[in-house]
Amino acid sequence: MSESLPVVYLARHGETAWSLSGQHTGVTDLPLTDRGERNARRLRERLQGLTFAKVFTSPLQRARRTCELAGFGDRAEVFGDLVEWNYGEYEGKRTEEIRAKRPDWQLFRDGCPGGESPDQIGARADRVVKRIREVQGNVLIFSSGHILRVMTARWLGLEPLAGKYFLLSTASLSALGYEHELSQPVIRLWNDTSHVGS
Template sequence: MVRIILIRHGETTWNTEGRYQGQEDTPLSEKGIRQGMACAEGLKDIHIDRAISSPLSRSYETCRMAAEKHGLVVEKDERLTEISHGLWEGIHADEIEARYPESFYLWHTHPEKVQMPEGECLEDVRKRVRAAFDEYAEKYDGETVLVAAHDAVNKVIICDLFGMGIGRFWQIKQDNACINVLEYDKGIWRLVTMNSTPHLGYLISGMEQKGL
């Protein structure tokens, strides 16, 4: 069996501002650093064999805080990089809605049908992230793997592994620095924990972010 502890990065200032980040390498905010430290503390007594992260610093730094408590060096996997929002990156959600009203509406109603202008679609993300998870399941039998990624990445892989289809994207919530636990054994994926946040001091954040 392979156990994957899948986390989302801590908060960034763009998260709070409602700007679409995508593959822009935005750093953790002061609150995001505290969240990363709390996530690391929450995982310190869990056996972890290896740590893998998106190369973007907000995920890498969140992962590093946890990995250090286990004496691990974080491996980078480009396939875990956040969705490319193309021309939407760096723009506030309200401005995107004004500039691209039809695409923005479709993104929030049928996200599987949206091709980001000069960016990716969710199917692009699904293919690369599923390839990564299939590789982890094959290579790391008997291990517990910490994986740090992003909102869209986490939502897409959860939808895909459990047969929901990426059209159910918005039915999955991923708070900053949340913890998910997935297990793979004998060809079957099992969802053990999703969007867990008690290590951050609350069960339900009540926060809705406008940007990914």
């Protein structure tokens, strides 16, 4: 792979109380846990030596704080389309609670009542992909798991549904890029948590 082709690094925010408990956290603006803050600081070490033409963050505090602790708070642009999936009536609920009433429910296929459909979050992800492809150079993004998974699917030209295949851990680092030329988008790194402590 040519090192001159741009790379888009994806940093999922550090742990929150709800990511720990498995509750769907869309627009609820939760802070990081102590461990979430520690692991966000470890992202700083992981990202050391990399240079970025642009840094974008979700407006939610869990992403903004992760960005700040990773050392990029002073240069990050808040980008509203990077906010997490709006779970509507499923906000704060665990998957098993939802499936107790809707046994066949799948987020990436069905979306959420009172929240966003896969097509709606896919349209947001498309706007993110368009914007980062306009940047000359590497990009770093701080956001939440499900929007980053849908964005990855759209980066690859797949439907939002394909986001279900791209598991992301808190404080993980992933990278999207190209093989050979800008017309061949690829995943270069996925869900790296080698820098994260227990």
